[in-house]
Amino acid sequence: MAFDKKGVARRRFGRRKGCRFCADSEISIDYKDVRTLKYFVSERGKIVPRRISGNCANHQRKITEAIKRARNIALISFTSKRTIE
Amino acid sequence: MRTYESIFIIRPQIAGDEYTALLGKYKQILADQSAEILRCQEWGTKRLPYLVKKQDQGTFVLINFNAGNTVVKEFERRLRLDDAIMQFQTVLLEGGLDLSEKEEVAPNTDTDADEDDSEQDEEQD
Numbered sequence: 001m002a003f004d005k006k007g008v009a010r011r012r013f014g015r016r017k018g019c020r021f022c023a024d025s026e027i028s029i030d031y032k033d034v035r036t037l038k039y040f041v042s043e044r045g046k047i048v049p050r051r052i053s054g055n056c057a058n059h060q061r062k063i064t065e066a067i068k069r070a071r072n073i074a075l076i077s078f079t080s081k082r083t084i085e
Numbered sequence: 086m087r088t089y090e091s092i093f094i095i096r097p098q099i100a101g102d103e104y105t106a107l108l109g110k111y112k113q114i115l116a117d118q119s120a121e122i123l124r125c126q127e128w129g130t131k132r133l134p135y136l137v138k139k140q141d142q143g144t145f146v147l148i149n150f151n152a153g154n155t156v157v158k159e160f161e162r163r164l165r166l167d168d169a170i171m172q173f174q175t176v177l178l179e180g181g182l183d184l185s186e187k188e189e190v191a192p193n194t195d196t197d198a199d200e201d202d203s204e205q206d207e208e209q210d
Contacts (some may be wrong), residue, residue, distance in 0.1 A: 031176070043165075044098075073092050073174040075142065077134035 019056040029062045031069035034076055041067060045079045086151050088123070088181045091175035092178045093164055094143035097130050107169055108146060114163055123151035123182050151180050 021027055027036070040048050040055075040063050047067055050060045070076045089139055099107060108127070138141060144203035150156075157175055164173045 074133045
């Protein structure tokens with residue numbers, strides 16, 4: 001049992017909780033707004049999961065769609081640029 | 086009538102008169118089909134995050150218009166046939182277009198692009 005507790009404790013590190021789009025209705029999700037989208041994309045270019053970004057289901061879905069649109073029209077990259085080793 | 090937003094990337098080699106002619110041509114295609122052009126933004130030439138048609142740069146143009154769905158079909162067909170167009174994407178704006186708000190957003194996207202350029206340069210080094 002102690003082992004389980006340890007696992008739980010390790011996962012708790014400082015993450016912002018709550019959906020920032022629900023908190024502030026002023027922010028809109030737009031696929032052209034690269035600066036906002038970058039926040040929800042890892043360095044590798046992957047979409048950050050909801051458990052880490054803290055978004056609600058509705059906004060995460062919108063963010064995902066926006067990121068995919070931005071990738072499609074070459075506003076953000078599909079992956080980070082890496083040379084083949 | 087629906088509101089659409091179309092972005093297309095033109096080859097960076099096309100500039101000056103050729104570029105304005107191309108832009109005029111596509112505006113005309115929309116106008117001929119009685120589409121109402123709400124906004125046309127030229128974002129200029131930007132560095133692309135990945136190669137598109139073996140190019141690492143491209144000139145972005147954003148056009149918003151009110152039209153029916155058949156207009157989009159024809160517009161995209163014409164874009165697809167044109168060698169000068171590297172990539173395009175048309176998106177339906179469900180809530181329509183709020184011009185007053187969007188105009189403020191536009192300059193920001195430009196500055197973003199500039200910053201992105203510098204970031205990418207660093208990555209490449």
